[in-house]
Amino acid sequence: MSSSVAVVTGANRGIGRCVAEQLADRGYTVVVASRSLDQARQTVAELSSGDRSLLAAQVDVTDEESVQSLASELTERFGRVDVLINNAGVALDKFQPFEATSTSVFEETLQVNTLGAFRVTKALLPMLRVSEAPRIVNVSSQLGSLERMTSRTVAYRASKAALNAVTRSVAHELADTPAKVNSVCPGWVATELGGLDAPTSPSEGARGIVWAATLPEQGPTGGFFQEGTPLPW
Ligand SMILES: NC(=O)c1ccc[n+]([C@@H]2O[C@H](COP(=O)([O-])OP(=O)(O)OC[C@H]3O[C@@H](n4cnc5c(N)ncnc54)[C@H](OP(=O)(O)O)[C@@H]3O)[C@@H](O)[C@H]2O)c1
Structure with a gap:
Protein backbone atom coordinates (compact mmCIF):
# COMPACT_ATOMS: atom_id res chain seq x y z
CA MET A 1 0.00 0.00 0.00
CA SER A 2 1.57 3.29 -1.04
CA SER A 3 -0.65 6.15 0.13
CA SER A 4 -0.64 7.34 3.73
CA VAL A 5 -3.71 6.61 5.85
CA ALA A 6 -5.47 9.44 7.68
CA VAL A 7 -8.33 8.97 10.14
CA VAL A 8 -10.64 11.91 10.86
CA THR A 9 -13.25 11.65 13.62
CA GLY A 10 -16.48 13.62 13.28
CA ALA A 11 -15.79 13.84 9.55
CA ASN A 12 -19.40 13.85 8.38
CA ARG A 13 -19.83 17.62 8.68
CA GLY A 14 -18.24 20.93 9.60
CA ILE A 15 -14.49 21.25 9.92
CA GLY A 16 -13.85 17.48 9.98
CA ARG A 17 -15.46 17.03 6.60
CA CYS A 18 -13.23 19.76 5.10
CA VAL A 19 -10.12 18.24 6.70
CA ALA A 20 -11.06 14.89 5.12
CA GLU A 21 -11.49 16.56 1.74
CA GLN A 22 -8.20 18.49 1.94
CA LEU A 23 -6.22 15.42 3.04
CA ALA A 24 -7.79 13.37 0.22
CA ASP A 25 -6.66 16.08 -2.22
CA ARG A 26 -3.12 15.68 -0.86
CA GLY A 27 -3.17 11.99 -1.73
CA TYR A 28 -4.03 10.49 1.65
CA THR A 29 -6.39 7.56 1.92
CA VAL A 30 -8.89 9.14 4.29
CA VAL A 31 -11.05 7.24 6.74
CA VAL A 32 -14.19 9.33 7.21
CA ALA A 33 -15.17 8.28 10.73
CA SER A 34 -18.59 9.30 11.94
CA ARG A 35 -21.03 8.40 14.69
CA SER A 36 -23.45 7.33 11.98
CA LEU A 37 -22.13 4.90 9.38
CA ASP A 38 -24.83 6.10 6.95
CA GLN A 39 -23.62 9.68 7.28
CA VAL A 61 -15.73 8.43 20.50
CA THR A 62 -17.57 8.08 23.83
CA ASP A 63 -18.10 4.36 23.31
CA GLU A 64 -15.12 2.14 24.11
CA GLU A 65 -16.49 -0.80 22.08
CA SER A 66 -17.08 1.37 19.03
CA VAL A 67 -13.53 2.77 19.26
CA GLN A 68 -12.08 -0.74 19.62
CA SER A 69 -14.00 -1.99 16.61
CA LEU A 70 -12.69 0.95 14.54
CA ALA A 71 -9.17 -0.02 15.62
CA SER A 72 -9.77 -3.67 14.65
CA GLU A 73 -11.18 -2.66 11.27
CA LEU A 74 -8.16 -0.44 10.55
CA THR A 75 -5.70 -3.08 11.75
CA GLU A 76 -7.23 -5.61 9.40
CA ARG A 77 -7.51 -3.24 6.48
CA PHE A 78 -4.26 -1.24 6.67
CA GLY A 79 -2.21 -2.37 9.68
CA ARG A 80 -0.98 1.23 9.90
CA VAL A 81 -2.27 4.74 10.53
CA ASP A 82 -0.18 7.77 9.54
CA VAL A 83 -2.44 10.63 10.60
CA LEU A 84 -5.05 10.84 13.33
CA ILE A 85 -7.26 13.92 13.56
CA ASN A 86 -9.19 13.98 16.83
CA ASN A 87 -11.81 16.39 15.55
CA ALA A 88 -15.12 15.12 17.02
CA GLY A 89 -16.38 17.67 19.51
CA VAL A 90 -19.36 19.22 21.22
CA ALA A 91 -20.05 22.61 22.80
CA LEU A 92 -23.02 21.98 25.07
CA ASP A 93 -22.63 24.98 27.39
CA LYS A 94 -22.00 27.79 24.91
CA PHE A 95 -22.11 31.20 26.66
CA GLN A 96 -23.63 29.61 29.79
CA PRO A 97 -22.64 31.13 33.12
CA PHE A 98 -20.93 28.80 35.59
CA GLU A 99 -23.97 28.47 37.84
CA ALA A 100 -26.21 27.38 34.97
CA THR A 101 -23.87 24.56 33.95
CA SER A 102 -25.00 21.12 35.09
CA THR A 103 -22.65 18.35 36.15
CA SER A 104 -24.09 16.09 33.45
CA VAL A 105 -23.32 18.63 30.71
CA PHE A 106 -19.79 19.01 32.06
CA GLU A 107 -19.37 15.21 32.10
CA GLU A 108 -20.72 14.75 28.59
CA THR A 109 -18.43 17.48 27.26
CA LEU A 110 -15.39 15.81 28.81
CA GLN A 111 -16.54 12.44 27.46
CA VAL A 112 -16.49 13.67 23.86
CA ASN A 113 -13.85 16.40 23.75
CA THR A 114 -11.23 14.99 26.10
CA LEU A 115 -11.80 11.31 26.78
CA GLY A 116 -12.90 10.76 23.16
CA ALA A 117 -9.51 11.90 21.87
CA PHE A 118 -7.77 9.92 24.63
CA ARG A 119 -9.67 6.71 23.74
CA VAL A 120 -9.13 6.97 19.99
CA THR A 121 -5.45 7.89 20.33
CA LYS A 122 -4.83 4.99 22.71
CA ALA A 123 -6.62 2.49 20.46
CA LEU A 124 -4.85 3.64 17.29
CA LEU A 125 -1.39 4.23 18.78
CA PRO A 126 -0.05 0.74 17.96
CA MET A 127 -0.87 1.46 14.29
CA LEU A 128 0.51 5.01 14.46
CA ARG A 129 3.76 3.61 15.83
CA VAL A 130 4.09 1.50 12.65
CA SER A 131 4.07 4.67 10.53
CA GLU A 132 7.34 6.29 9.49
CA ALA A 133 5.88 9.75 10.18
CA PRO A 134 2.94 9.61 12.60
CA ARG A 135 0.98 12.85 13.06
CA ILE A 136 -1.69 13.33 15.72
CA VAL A 137 -3.75 16.52 15.69
CA ASN A 138 -6.06 17.31 18.57
CA VAL A 139 -8.60 19.87 17.44
CA SER A 140 -8.66 22.26 20.35
CA SER A 141 -9.80 25.82 20.92
CA GLN A 142 -8.45 29.15 22.11
CA LEU A 143 -11.23 28.93 24.69
CA GLY A 144 -9.09 26.26 26.37
CA SER A 145 -6.11 28.58 26.76
CA LEU A 146 -5.43 29.01 30.49
CA GLU A 147 -3.69 32.30 29.80
CA ARG A 148 -6.75 33.69 28.01
CA MET A 149 -9.35 32.08 30.28
CA THR A 150 -12.43 34.22 30.83
CA SER A 151 -15.96 33.66 32.07
CA ARG A 152 -18.75 31.38 30.75
CA THR A 153 -18.63 28.13 28.75
CA VAL A 154 -16.66 26.47 31.54
CA ALA A 155 -17.26 22.85 30.48
CA TYR A 156 -16.08 23.39 26.91
CA ARG A 157 -13.11 25.49 28.07
CA ALA A 158 -12.03 22.89 30.63
CA SER A 159 -12.43 20.02 28.13
CA LYS A 160 -10.10 21.75 25.66
CA ALA A 161 -7.58 22.75 28.35
CA ALA A 162 -7.49 19.08 29.40
CA LEU A 163 -7.16 18.04 25.75
CA ASN A 164 -4.15 20.35 25.49
CA ALA A 165 -2.64 18.60 28.51
CA VAL A 166 -3.13 15.27 26.72
CA THR A 167 -1.38 16.72 23.66
CA ARG A 168 1.66 17.83 25.64
CA SER A 169 1.90 14.64 27.63
CA VAL A 170 1.58 12.29 24.63
CA ALA A 171 4.04 14.43 22.64
CA HIS A 172 6.50 14.13 25.50
CA GLU A 173 6.01 10.38 25.71
CA LEU A 174 6.63 10.00 21.97
CA ALA A 175 9.53 12.46 21.89
CA ASP A 176 12.06 9.79 20.91
CA THR A 177 9.93 8.68 17.94
CA PRO A 178 9.21 10.40 14.60
CA ALA A 179 5.71 11.31 15.83
CA LYS A 180 4.39 14.89 15.96
CA VAL A 181 1.51 15.55 18.34
CA ASN A 182 -0.06 19.00 18.37
CA SER A 183 -3.19 20.88 19.36
CA VAL A 184 -4.74 23.17 16.76
CA CYS A 185 -7.43 25.81 17.11
CA PRO A 186 -9.25 26.25 13.78
CA GLY A 187 -10.39 29.79 14.65
CA TRP A 188 -14.03 30.78 15.03
CA VAL A 189 -15.64 28.76 12.27
CA ALA A 190 -19.14 28.84 10.76
CA THR A 191 -20.45 25.36 11.59
CA GLU A 192 -23.28 23.98 13.67
CA LEU A 193 -20.94 24.26 16.69
CA GLY A 194 -19.51 27.68 15.86
CA GLY A 195 -22.76 29.26 14.66
CA LEU A 196 -23.36 31.01 11.37
CA ASP A 197 -22.02 34.43 12.51
CA ALA A 198 -18.47 33.06 12.63
CA PRO A 199 -16.09 34.82 10.23
CA THR A 200 -14.13 31.74 9.07
CA SER A 201 -15.37 29.11 6.63
CA PRO A 202 -15.01 25.41 7.53
CA SER A 203 -12.58 25.02 4.68
CA GLU A 204 -10.38 27.89 5.98
CA GLY A 205 -10.63 26.46 9.51
CA ALA A 206 -9.46 23.07 8.24
CA ARG A 207 -6.24 24.50 6.80
CA GLY A 208 -4.32 24.85 10.08
CA ILE A 209 -5.30 21.30 11.01
CA VAL A 210 -4.06 19.96 7.68
CA TRP A 211 -0.84 21.94 8.23
CA ALA A 212 -0.26 20.08 11.52
CA ALA A 213 -1.23 16.76 9.92
CA THR A 214 1.36 17.16 7.19
CA LEU A 215 4.30 18.58 9.16
CA PRO A 216 7.76 17.69 7.88
CA GLU A 217 10.29 15.74 9.96
CA GLN A 218 11.75 18.96 11.45
CA GLY A 219 8.28 20.32 12.33
CA PRO A 220 7.18 21.09 15.90
CA THR A 221 5.64 18.66 18.38
CA GLY A 222 3.84 19.26 21.66
CA GLY A 223 2.58 22.69 20.55
CA PHE A 224 -0.67 24.65 20.34
CA PHE A 225 -1.27 26.46 17.05
CA GLN A 226 -3.70 28.44 14.96
CA GLU A 227 -2.90 28.63 11.25
CA GLY A 228 0.64 27.49 12.03
CA THR A 229 1.23 30.25 14.60
CA PRO A 230 1.80 29.28 18.27
CA LEU A 231 -0.98 30.09 20.76
CA PRO A 232 -0.45 30.59 24.49
CA TRP A 233 -1.37 27.57 26.64
N1 LIG B 1 -16.56 25.90 14.95
C1 LIG B 1 -15.72 26.58 15.71
O1 LIG B 1 -15.78 27.84 15.80
C2 LIG B 1 -14.66 25.87 16.49
C3 LIG B 1 -13.71 26.64 17.20
C4 LIG B 1 -12.71 26.00 17.92
C5 LIG B 1 -12.65 24.61 17.92
N2 LIG B 1 -13.59 23.88 17.24
C6 LIG B 1 -13.49 22.42 17.30
O2 LIG B 1 -13.50 21.87 15.99
C7 LIG B 1 -14.02 20.53 16.04
C8 LIG B 1 -15.08 20.36 14.98
O3 LIG B 1 -16.14 21.26 15.26
P1 LIG B 1 -17.15 21.83 14.17
O4 LIG B 1 -17.20 23.29 14.35
O5 LIG B 1 -16.86 21.26 12.83
O6 LIG B 1 -18.52 21.24 14.76
P2 LIG B 1 -19.77 20.49 14.12
O7 LIG B 1 -20.05 20.96 12.75
O8 LIG B 1 -20.83 20.60 15.15
O9 LIG B 1 -19.25 18.98 14.01
C9 LIG B 1 -18.96 18.24 15.16
C10 LIG B 1 -18.63 16.83 14.70
O10 LIG B 1 -18.30 16.05 15.87
C11 LIG B 1 -19.07 14.87 15.80
N3 LIG B 1 -19.30 14.26 17.11
C12 LIG B 1 -19.90 14.81 18.19
N4 LIG B 1 -19.98 13.89 19.17
C13 LIG B 1 -19.40 12.76 18.71
C14 LIG B 1 -19.17 11.49 19.23
N5 LIG B 1 -19.56 11.14 20.47
N6 LIG B 1 -18.51 10.56 18.47
C15 LIG B 1 -18.13 10.86 17.22
N7 LIG B 1 -18.35 12.05 16.64
C16 LIG B 1 -18.98 12.98 17.39
C17 LIG B 1 -20.37 15.27 15.13
O11 LIG B 1 -21.04 14.12 14.68
P3 LIG B 1 -22.67 14.06 14.52
O12 LIG B 1 -22.98 14.69 13.19
O13 LIG B 1 -22.98 12.61 14.60
O14 LIG B 1 -23.23 14.86 15.66
C18 LIG B 1 -19.81 16.13 14.02
O15 LIG B 1 -19.33 15.33 12.97
C19 LIG B 1 -14.54 20.33 17.47
O16 LIG B 1 -13.59 19.63 18.23
C20 LIG B 1 -14.67 21.75 18.00
O17 LIG B 1 -14.56 21.82 19.41
C21 LIG B 1 -14.58 24.47 16.52
Whole structure:
Protein backbone atom coordinates (compact mmCIF):
# COMPACT_ATOMS: atom_id res chain seq x y z
CA MET A 1 0.00 0.00 0.00
CA SER A 2 1.57 3.29 -1.04
CA SER A 3 -0.65 6.15 0.13
CA SER A 4 -0.64 7.34 3.73
CA VAL A 5 -3.71 6.61 5.85
CA ALA A 6 -5.47 9.44 7.68
CA VAL A 7 -8.33 8.97 10.14
CA VAL A 8 -10.64 11.91 10.86
CA THR A 9 -13.25 11.65 13.62
CA GLY A 10 -16.48 13.62 13.28
CA ALA A 11 -15.79 13.84 9.55
CA ASN A 12 -19.40 13.85 8.38
CA ARG A 13 -19.83 17.62 8.68
CA GLY A 14 -18.24 20.93 9.60
CA ILE A 15 -14.49 21.25 9.92
CA GLY A 16 -13.85 17.48 9.98
CA ARG A 17 -15.46 17.03 6.60
CA CYS A 18 -13.23 19.76 5.10
CA VAL A 19 -10.12 18.24 6.70
CA ALA A 20 -11.06 14.89 5.12
CA GLU A 21 -11.49 16.56 1.74
CA GLN A 22 -8.20 18.49 1.94
CA LEU A 23 -6.22 15.42 3.04
CA ALA A 24 -7.79 13.37 0.22
CA ASP A 25 -6.66 16.08 -2.22
CA ARG A 26 -3.12 15.68 -0.86
CA GLY A 27 -3.17 11.99 -1.73
CA TYR A 28 -4.03 10.49 1.65
CA THR A 29 -6.39 7.56 1.92
CA VAL A 30 -8.89 9.14 4.29
CA VAL A 31 -11.05 7.24 6.74
CA VAL A 32 -14.19 9.33 7.21
CA ALA A 33 -15.17 8.28 10.73
CA SER A 34 -18.59 9.30 11.94
CA ARG A 35 -21.03 8.40 14.69
CA SER A 36 -23.45 7.33 11.98
CA LEU A 37 -22.13 4.90 9.38
CA ASP A 38 -24.83 6.10 6.95
CA GLN A 39 -23.62 9.68 7.28
CA ALA A 40 -20.01 8.57 6.84
CA ARG A 41 -21.04 6.74 3.65
CA GLN A 42 -22.97 9.74 2.40
CA THR A 43 -19.98 12.03 3.03
CA VAL A 44 -17.67 9.64 1.19
CA ALA A 45 -20.11 9.53 -1.73
CA GLU A 46 -20.29 13.35 -1.82
CA LEU A 47 -16.52 13.89 -1.54
CA SER A 48 -15.43 11.12 -3.91
CA SER A 49 -14.17 12.45 -7.19
CA GLY A 50 -11.12 12.13 -9.40
CA ASP A 51 -8.22 10.42 -7.64
CA ARG A 52 -9.52 10.94 -4.11
CA SER A 53 -9.46 7.85 -1.91
CA LEU A 54 -11.96 7.91 0.96
CA LEU A 55 -13.72 5.25 2.96
CA ALA A 56 -16.44 5.30 5.56
CA ALA A 57 -16.22 4.02 9.13
CA GLN A 58 -18.36 4.22 12.24
CA VAL A 59 -17.07 5.62 15.52
CA ASP A 60 -18.70 7.07 18.58
CA VAL A 61 -15.73 8.43 20.50
CA THR A 62 -17.57 8.08 23.83
CA ASP A 63 -18.10 4.36 23.31
CA GLU A 64 -15.12 2.14 24.11
CA GLU A 65 -16.49 -0.80 22.08
CA SER A 66 -17.08 1.37 19.03
CA VAL A 67 -13.53 2.77 19.26
CA GLN A 68 -12.08 -0.74 19.62
CA SER A 69 -14.00 -1.99 16.61
CA LEU A 70 -12.69 0.95 14.54
CA ALA A 71 -9.17 -0.02 15.62
CA SER A 72 -9.77 -3.67 14.65
CA GLU A 73 -11.18 -2.66 11.27
CA LEU A 74 -8.16 -0.44 10.55
CA THR A 75 -5.70 -3.08 11.75
CA GLU A 76 -7.23 -5.61 9.40
CA ARG A 77 -7.51 -3.24 6.48
CA PHE A 78 -4.26 -1.24 6.67
CA GLY A 79 -2.21 -2.37 9.68
CA ARG A 80 -0.98 1.23 9.90
CA VAL A 81 -2.27 4.74 10.53
CA ASP A 82 -0.18 7.77 9.54
CA VAL A 83 -2.44 10.63 10.60
CA LEU A 84 -5.05 10.84 13.33
CA ILE A 85 -7.26 13.92 13.56
CA ASN A 86 -9.19 13.98 16.83
CA ASN A 87 -11.81 16.39 15.55
CA ALA A 88 -15.12 15.12 17.02
CA GLY A 89 -16.38 17.67 19.51
CA VAL A 90 -19.36 19.22 21.22
CA ALA A 91 -20.05 22.61 22.80
CA LEU A 92 -23.02 21.98 25.07
CA ASP A 93 -22.63 24.98 27.39
CA LYS A 94 -22.00 27.79 24.91
CA PHE A 95 -22.11 31.20 26.66
CA GLN A 96 -23.63 29.61 29.79
CA PRO A 97 -22.64 31.13 33.12
CA PHE A 98 -20.93 28.80 35.59
CA GLU A 99 -23.97 28.47 37.84
CA ALA A 100 -26.21 27.38 34.97
CA THR A 101 -23.87 24.56 33.95
CA SER A 102 -25.00 21.12 35.09
CA THR A 103 -22.65 18.35 36.15
CA SER A 104 -24.09 16.09 33.45
CA VAL A 105 -23.32 18.63 30.71
CA PHE A 106 -19.79 19.01 32.06
CA GLU A 107 -19.37 15.21 32.10
CA GLU A 108 -20.72 14.75 28.59
CA THR A 109 -18.43 17.48 27.26
CA LEU A 110 -15.39 15.81 28.81
CA GLN A 111 -16.54 12.44 27.46
CA VAL A 112 -16.49 13.67 23.86
CA ASN A 113 -13.85 16.40 23.75
CA THR A 114 -11.23 14.99 26.10
CA LEU A 115 -11.80 11.31 26.78
CA GLY A 116 -12.90 10.76 23.16
CA ALA A 117 -9.51 11.90 21.87
CA PHE A 118 -7.77 9.92 24.63
CA ARG A 119 -9.67 6.71 23.74
CA VAL A 120 -9.13 6.97 19.99
CA THR A 121 -5.45 7.89 20.33
CA LYS A 122 -4.83 4.99 22.71
CA ALA A 123 -6.62 2.49 20.46
CA LEU A 124 -4.85 3.64 17.29
CA LEU A 125 -1.39 4.23 18.78
CA PRO A 126 -0.05 0.74 17.96
CA MET A 127 -0.87 1.46 14.29
CA LEU A 128 0.51 5.01 14.46
CA ARG A 129 3.76 3.61 15.83
CA VAL A 130 4.09 1.50 12.65
CA SER A 131 4.07 4.67 10.53
CA GLU A 132 7.34 6.29 9.49
CA ALA A 133 5.88 9.75 10.18
CA PRO A 134 2.94 9.61 12.60
CA ARG A 135 0.98 12.85 13.06
CA ILE A 136 -1.69 13.33 15.72
CA VAL A 137 -3.75 16.52 15.69
CA ASN A 138 -6.06 17.31 18.57
CA VAL A 139 -8.60 19.87 17.44
CA SER A 140 -8.66 22.26 20.35
CA SER A 141 -9.80 25.82 20.92
CA GLN A 142 -8.45 29.15 22.11
CA LEU A 143 -11.23 28.93 24.69
CA GLY A 144 -9.09 26.26 26.37
CA SER A 145 -6.11 28.58 26.76
CA LEU A 146 -5.43 29.01 30.49
CA GLU A 147 -3.69 32.30 29.80
CA ARG A 148 -6.75 33.69 28.01
CA MET A 149 -9.35 32.08 30.28
CA THR A 150 -12.43 34.22 30.83
CA SER A 151 -15.96 33.66 32.07
CA ARG A 152 -18.75 31.38 30.75
CA THR A 153 -18.63 28.13 28.75
CA VAL A 154 -16.66 26.47 31.54
CA ALA A 155 -17.26 22.85 30.48
CA TYR A 156 -16.08 23.39 26.91
CA ARG A 157 -13.11 25.49 28.07
CA ALA A 158 -12.03 22.89 30.63
CA SER A 159 -12.43 20.02 28.13
CA LYS A 160 -10.10 21.75 25.66
CA ALA A 161 -7.58 22.75 28.35
CA ALA A 162 -7.49 19.08 29.40
CA LEU A 163 -7.16 18.04 25.75
CA ASN A 164 -4.15 20.35 25.49
CA ALA A 165 -2.64 18.60 28.51
CA VAL A 166 -3.13 15.27 26.72
CA THR A 167 -1.38 16.72 23.66
CA ARG A 168 1.66 17.83 25.64
CA SER A 169 1.90 14.64 27.63
CA VAL A 170 1.58 12.29 24.63
CA ALA A 171 4.04 14.43 22.64
CA HIS A 172 6.50 14.13 25.50
CA GLU A 173 6.01 10.38 25.71
CA LEU A 174 6.63 10.00 21.97
CA ALA A 175 9.53 12.46 21.89
CA ASP A 176 12.06 9.79 20.91
CA THR A 177 9.93 8.68 17.94
CA PRO A 178 9.21 10.40 14.60
CA ALA A 179 5.71 11.31 15.83
CA LYS A 180 4.39 14.89 15.96
CA VAL A 181 1.51 15.55 18.34
CA ASN A 182 -0.06 19.00 18.37
CA SER A 183 -3.19 20.88 19.36
CA VAL A 184 -4.74 23.17 16.76
CA CYS A 185 -7.43 25.81 17.11
CA PRO A 186 -9.25 26.25 13.78
CA GLY A 187 -10.39 29.79 14.65
CA TRP A 188 -14.03 30.78 15.03
CA VAL A 189 -15.64 28.76 12.27
CA ALA A 190 -19.14 28.84 10.76
CA THR A 191 -20.45 25.36 11.59
CA GLU A 192 -23.28 23.98 13.67
CA LEU A 193 -20.94 24.26 16.69
CA GLY A 194 -19.51 27.68 15.86
CA GLY A 195 -22.76 29.26 14.66
CA LEU A 196 -23.36 31.01 11.37
CA ASP A 197 -22.02 34.43 12.51
CA ALA A 198 -18.47 33.06 12.63
CA PRO A 199 -16.09 34.82 10.23
CA THR A 200 -14.13 31.74 9.07
CA SER A 201 -15.37 29.11 6.63
CA PRO A 202 -15.01 25.41 7.53
CA SER A 203 -12.58 25.02 4.68
CA GLU A 204 -10.38 27.89 5.98
CA GLY A 205 -10.63 26.46 9.51
CA ALA A 206 -9.46 23.07 8.24
CA ARG A 207 -6.24 24.50 6.80
CA GLY A 208 -4.32 24.85 10.08
CA ILE A 209 -5.30 21.30 11.01
CA VAL A 210 -4.06 19.96 7.68
CA TRP A 211 -0.84 21.94 8.23
CA ALA A 212 -0.26 20.08 11.52
CA ALA A 213 -1.23 16.76 9.92
CA THR A 214 1.36 17.16 7.19
CA LEU A 215 4.30 18.58 9.16
CA PRO A 216 7.76 17.69 7.88
CA GLU A 217 10.29 15.74 9.96
CA GLN A 218 11.75 18.96 11.45
CA GLY A 219 8.28 20.32 12.33
CA PRO A 220 7.18 21.09 15.90
CA THR A 221 5.64 18.66 18.38
CA GLY A 222 3.84 19.26 21.66
CA GLY A 223 2.58 22.69 20.55
CA PHE A 224 -0.67 24.65 20.34
CA PHE A 225 -1.27 26.46 17.05
CA GLN A 226 -3.70 28.44 14.96
CA GLU A 227 -2.90 28.63 11.25
CA GLY A 228 0.64 27.49 12.03
CA THR A 229 1.23 30.25 14.60
CA PRO A 230 1.80 29.28 18.27
CA LEU A 231 -0.98 30.09 20.76
CA PRO A 232 -0.45 30.59 24.49
CA TRP A 233 -1.37 27.57 26.64
N1 LIG B 1 -16.56 25.90 14.95
C1 LIG B 1 -15.72 26.58 15.71
O1 LIG B 1 -15.78 27.84 15.80
C2 LIG B 1 -14.66 25.87 16.49
C3 LIG B 1 -13.71 26.64 17.20
C4 LIG B 1 -12.71 26.00 17.92
C5 LIG B 1 -12.65 24.61 17.92
N2 LIG B 1 -13.59 23.88 17.24
C6 LIG B 1 -13.49 22.42 17.30
O2 LIG B 1 -13.50 21.87 15.99
C7 LIG B 1 -14.02 20.53 16.04
C8 LIG B 1 -15.08 20.36 14.98
O3 LIG B 1 -16.14 21.26 15.26
P1 LIG B 1 -17.15 21.83 14.17
O4 LIG B 1 -17.20 23.29 14.35
O5 LIG B 1 -16.86 21.26 12.83
O6 LIG B 1 -18.52 21.24 14.76
P2 LIG B 1 -19.77 20.49 14.12
O7 LIG B 1 -20.05 20.96 12.75
O8 LIG B 1 -20.83 20.60 15.15
O9 LIG B 1 -19.25 18.98 14.01
C9 LIG B 1 -18.96 18.24 15.16
C10 LIG B 1 -18.63 16.83 14.70
O10 LIG B 1 -18.30 16.05 15.87
C11 LIG B 1 -19.07 14.87 15.80
N3 LIG B 1 -19.30 14.26 17.11
C12 LIG B 1 -19.90 14.81 18.19
N4 LIG B 1 -19.98 13.89 19.17
C13 LIG B 1 -19.40 12.76 18.71
C14 LIG B 1 -19.17 11.49 19.23
N5 LIG B 1 -19.56 11.14 20.47
N6 LIG B 1 -18.51 10.56 18.47
C15 LIG B 1 -18.13 10.86 17.22
N7 LIG B 1 -18.35 12.05 16.64
C16 LIG B 1 -18.98 12.98 17.39
C17 LIG B 1 -20.37 15.27 15.13
O11 LIG B 1 -21.04 14.12 14.68
P3 LIG B 1 -22.67 14.06 14.52
O12 LIG B 1 -22.98 14.69 13.19
O13 LIG B 1 -22.98 12.61 14.60
O14 LIG B 1 -23.23 14.86 15.66
C18 LIG B 1 -19.81 16.13 14.02
O15 LIG B 1 -19.33 15.33 12.97
C19 LIG B 1 -14.54 20.33 17.47
O16 LIG B 1 -13.59 19.63 18.23
C20 LIG B 1 -14.67 21.75 18.00
O17 LIG B 1 -14.56 21.82 19.41
C21 LIG B 1 -14.58 24.47 16.52
